Amino acid sequence: MPLTNYHTHTNFCDGMSHPVHYVEEAIKQNVKILGFSGHAPLPFHCNWTINEKKYGEYLNTIQFLKEQFAPQIEICCGLEIDYIPELWNEIHDAIRPETLDYFIGSIHFIDSYENGARWSIDGSHAEFQKGWKTIFHRDSHAVIRKYFDYIRRMVTEMKPPVIGHLDKIKMQYSHNCFIPETDPIYRKELMDTLEVIAASDCIVEVNSRGVYKRNEPELYPSFWVLTEMARMNIPVTISSDAHRPREIVSLYKDTALKLKEAGFKHTRYYSKGVWKEEVM
Ligand SMILES: [Zn+2]
Ligand SMILES: [Zn+2]
Secondary structure (H helix, E strand, O other), rough: OEEEOOOEEOOOOOOOOHHHHHHHHHHHOOOOOOEEEOOHHHHOOOOOOOOHOOOOOOOHHHHHHHHHOOOOOOOEEEEEEEOHHHHHHHHHHHOOOOHHEEEEEOOOOEEEOOOOEEEEEOOHHHHHHHHHHHHHOOHHHHHHHHHHHHHHHHHHHHOOOOOOOOOOHHHHHHHOEOOOOOOOOHHHHHHHHHHHOOOOOOOEEEEOHHHHOOOOOOHHHHHHHHEEEEEEEEEEEEEEOOOOOHHHOOHHHHHHHHHHHOOOOOEEEEEEEEEEEEOO
16 A cells, blocks of 8 residues: 555644655655645634635645646645534635645634633643633533534534544543543443444544654554444544654554554545545
């Protein structure tokens, strides 16, 4: 199967380098298809998304690289788009996702503080605990229910071609806060979510960033989730969620082995306008 990655952040959002450096590194590492997925602009202040004033430049830059490097590598232009139910129409109209090659739908926000500031579940433990205490009054199950409810609504309303880091919320389990994946309510929420995904056309990305970046023991999603997904025939694509050129295909081979162990026989990859199935 060809080396590919569709989850790549550059210095247009919170990545470290200009897109051209990722392309050069991808060619060096024999990557066949590279997809850029900058964090889509949001209609509120956020320091890790593409500034709306830079969005046109982002699209033009990727298009330029696509043409310039066409003989050596296939480049795709995408975005990682936050699904926030009450803002989805506004975000959709500003971005027009249908004009992209593909996009990843992700959940990073599930609520706001009283002053209106958004609470991210993808930041530090300290930030997570602040919202857990002040917004959810330490009710971990309420957080879990809302997180997976948002994923399910994202699948049915946003219909993303790819679902980003399905169980990212598990990274916040620590420091006497929150619940482990073995919790029955966590498991039920996750299984209900897989049912909704299985009935959709969405592909779930298998994301290695937690393992190579934060030394987490498990991929997103965890191995037990992957075995359930394989049983339910939910399609997958391998991604690194790279924020630096050298991370483009981090742990790609280990991730493929894990997928085989979990029971997968195929992965999906995007090329020339369509998602195709590839034998592993
Ligand atoms: Zn993300
Ligand atoms: Zn990302």
